[in-house]
Amino acid sequence: MVTSEATAFASWLAVPVALSPSIPEALGTSTWLVVAVMCATIFGLLLAFRRREPLDRGWIPAGMILAALGVATWVGGAGAGWHWGLSVTGPARSLLAAVIAVDTGPLDWGALMVAGIPAGAWLAARTRGPVTWRTVPAPTFVRRAFGGTLMGIGGTLAAGCNIGNALTGLSVLALSSAIATVGMAAGVAAAVLIEHVGRARSRMRLAEERR
Amino acid sequence: MRGFSAFALGMTLGFVLTRTDFCMHSAFRDAVARRAGPSLRIWLVALTVQLVVVNAIAAFGVISIPLPITAPAAALVGGVAFGIGMVLAKG
Numbered sequence: 001m002v003t004s005e006a007t008a009f010a011s012w013l014a015v016p017v018a019l020s021p022s023i024p025e026a027l028g029t030s031t032w033l034v035v036a037v038m039c040a041t042i043f044g045l046l047l048a049f050r051r052r053e054p055l056d057r058g059w060i061p062a063g064m065i066l067a068a069l070g071v072a073t074w075v076g077g078a079g080a081g082w083h084w085g086l087s088v089t090g091p092a093r094s095l096l097a098a099v100i101a102v103d104t105g106p107l108d109w110g111a112l113m114v115a116g117i118p119a120g121a122w123l124a125a126r127t128r129g130p131v132t133w134r135t136v137p138a139p140t141f142v143r144r145a146f147g148g149t150l151m152g153i154g155g156t157l158a159a160g161c162n163i164g165n166a167l168t169g170l171s172v173l174a175l176s177s178a179i180a181t182v183g184m185a186a187g188v189a190a191a192v193l194i195e196h197v198g199r200a201r202s203r204m205r206l207a208e209e210r211r
Numbered sequence: 212m213r214g215f216s217a218f219a220l221g222m223t224l225g226f227v228l229t230r231t232d233f234c235m236h237s238a239f240r241d242a243v244a245r246r247a248g249p250s251l252r253i254w255l256v257a258l259t260v261q262l263v264v265v266n267a268i269a270a271f272g273v274i275s276i277p278l279p280i281t282a283p284a285a286a287l288v289g290g291v292a293f294g295i296g297m298v299l300a301k302g
Contacts, residue, residue: 063256116221187294
């Protein structure tokens with residue numbers, strides 16, 4: 001059970017502000033202007049990437065297939081009361097609630113979609129060769145479990161994960177998704193920096209011990 | 212039947228993610244390190260296509276988009292926690 005202090009903190013954080021939920025509305029412009037500016041920026045970035053670092057073209061169809069699945073989720077889920085695109089955090093919560101038998105209503109469309117992901121991943125791996133379970137060393141396991149917990153807490157607070165916010169939410173110009181995406185980039189940057197510092201320190205320690 | 216379509220869509224997603232090696236963790240790390248890796252490019256392509264298509268079909272009334280309310284503090288703190296978690300969990 002979550003303590004009342006944690007609940008109070010979460011609801012204090014989650015206080016909405018008197019800002020429009022949509023980026024164009026908050027800026028006082030039209031949806032299509034924001035879409036055009038974002039698309040032009042991304043297009044310019046991708047052209048610069050291609051010039052700087054030629055890469056196998058596979059990323060173009062891959063991105064398009066991912067987008068097609070996102071659109072299919074919007075269209076396919078709408079009839080079943082799922083009014084969002086690709087998302088993992090929310091449905092994963094619904095799935096978990098169903099598994100541990102907490103009565104939170106029927107399993108939603110998104111939860112069944114999320115349940116399909118590992119099945120598809122397994123199929124993709126299995127058709128390429130045998131699949132085996134792997135275990136990681138204990139410290140890695142602890143690290144990953146802790147990271148997973150942070151992802152669960154963060155995803156719940158920010159109302160979405162990297163897919164739900166940085167792909168789906170950003171594409172429908174949700175202001176909260178844009179803020180969450182900036183937060184995620186900052187979190188990744190901070191963690192990567194700490195990782196580098198830690199690695200440099202242990203390398204220095206090793207060098208000193210050898211001396 | 213609808214549940215089946217959901218499961219099939221998720222399965223396709225899992226298949227595609229595995230085959231293309233697409234990973235949001237890699238995409239963010241690429242962006243932070245100013246590397247032009249494949250995951251970052253896949254994300255940007257998917258984002259552009261969805262920006263155009265999803266907003267267009269919403270404008271034609273095919274779908275309705277309920278935007279979440281803006282709670283900046285929760286979005287920012289949650290985002291940062293998620294970002295740190297992503298690096299630790301490598302996901």
